[in-house]
Amino acid sequence: MSLVVQKWNELAEVKAELAARDWFFATSGNLSIKVTNDPLTFLVTASGKDKRKQTDEDFLLVDGDGNPAEDTHLKPSAETLLHVEIYRRTKAGCVLHVHTVDNNLISDVYAQNGEAVFSGQEIIKAFGIWEENAAVRIPIIDNDADIPTLAAKFAKHVDGDTGAVLIHNHGITVWGRDAFEVKKHLEAWEFLFRWQVKRLLLQRAGLPVG
Numbered sequence: 573m574s575l576v577v578q579k580w581n582e583l584a585e586v587k588a589e590l591a592a593r594d595w596f597f598a599t600s601g602n603l604s605i606k607v608t609n610d611p612l613t614f615l616v617t618a619s620g621k622d623k624r625k626q627t628d629e630d631f632l633l634v635d636g637d638g639n640p641a642e643d644t645h646l647k648p649s650a651e652t653l654l655h656v657e658i659y660r661r662t663k664a665g666c667v668l669h670v671h672t673v674d675n676n677l678i679s680d681v682y683a684q685n686g687e688a689v690f691s692g693q694e695i696i697k698a699f700g701i702w703e704e705n706a707a708v709r710i711p712i713i714d715n716d717a718d719i720p721t722l723a724a725k726f727a728k729h730v731d732g733d734t735g736a737v738l739i740h741n742h743g744i745t746v747w748g749r750d751a752f753e754v755k756k757h758l759e760a761w762e763f764l765f766r767w768q769v770k771r772l773l774l775q776r777a778g779l780p781v782g
């Protein structure tokens with residue numbers, strides 16, 4: 573099996589799992605997986621598709637500038653430049669971007685702080701952090717319809733082989749060394765967002781949550 577086919581299958585599997593979670597509302601979301609380092613090439617979702625469907629036009633191979641590296645009628649994701657920033661700056665192997673109601677709510681509630689911080693949760697261990705009372709933070713950046721502008725703001729927070737950024741009232745972009753790691757991190761973030769949204773509601777209702 574060629575490397576591209578192997579990576580295609582890996583990304584298709586993650587895409588199917590996120591689809592099963594119903595994390596691709598209204599064609600939102602984009603995913604990518606690195607294929608080669610030198611030169612940089614990666615598979616990225618084709619733009620505007622319903623990512624819940626599985627077809628042989630789901631992904632296309634792009635180069636280090638995010639342009640198609642093959643002859644195709646498919647258009648790379650509108651947000652490919654964000655993926656480019658990650659692959660150029662880190663050793664990440666996979667990038668996932670989803671819009672969920674909870675990640676949008678958290679991005680809005682904490683927008684003024686420029687970050688959301690979570691602590692006191694066992695699932696933080698999914699990030700490989702084992703200390704008692706550990707806290708994790710996720711930066712929140714303003715959304716921008718101009719993708720190069722958004723990518724420049726986003727790039728300021730890309731400083732490790734794993735990471736995540738919330739885009740205000742838009743969604744989350746998470747990256748990791750491989751598909752397994754990034755999916756685990758995405759699931760942990762979404763767990764924390766859902767937990768926090770529910771806690772805020774229960775607190776508002778006067779119920780005794782910590």
Ligand SMILES: CSC[C@@H](O)[C@@H](O)C(=O)COP(=O)(O)O
Pocket residue numbers: 598599600601602617618619620621648649650651669
């Ligand atoms: C209808 S979702 C809005 C899109 O602009 C975008 O945010 C998105 O996540 C999907 O765009 P795509 O070009 O299909 O990768």
Ligand SMILES: [Zn+2]
Pocket residue numbers: 600601602651669671742743
């Ligand atoms: Zn998006």
